[in-house]
Amino acid sequence: MIDSATLWTVIIALGVGSFLLRFTFLGFVGDRPLPGWLLRHLRYTAVAILPALVAPLVVYSGEGGSTDITRVMAALVTLGVGMWTRNVIAAIGAGTAVLFAMVYLL
Numbered sequence: 001m002i003d004s005a006t007l008w009t010v011i012i013a014l015g016v017g018s019f020l021l022r023f024t025f026l027g028f029v030g031d032r033p034l035p036g037w038l039l040r041h042l043r044y045t046a047v048a049i050l051p052a053l054v055a056p057l058v059v060y061s062g063e064g065g066s067t068d069i070t071r072v073m074a075a076l077v078t079l080g081v082g083m084w085t086r087n088v089i090a091a092i093g094a095g096t097a098v099l100f101a102m103v104y105l106l
């Protein structure tokens with residue numbers, strides 16, 4: 001069990017670190033125009049975050065960090081429906097349906 005002082009020290013340190021990371025970008029550069037190549041790269045940041053968060057949960061989701069075929073199939077269906085329909089809600093719905101169907105059937 002972690003003691004209260006250590007917990008609050010870690011929380012405050014992470015908060016200060018997070019603030020400083022954001023301030024260096026927004027505080028120092030926020031009032032200047034950014035170059036076109038940087039703006040082009042920043043446009044894809046939001047698109048890259050969701051796969052980066054979901055991929056480890058799909059690949060290492062089974063017992064002992066092994067791959068679970070149920071989650072892999074649901075992820076593949078979600079990717080396929082998303083690319084085919086260009087609709088986020090349809091992709092999430094199809095992936096959810098496949099996940100629950102495979103959990104129920106297996």
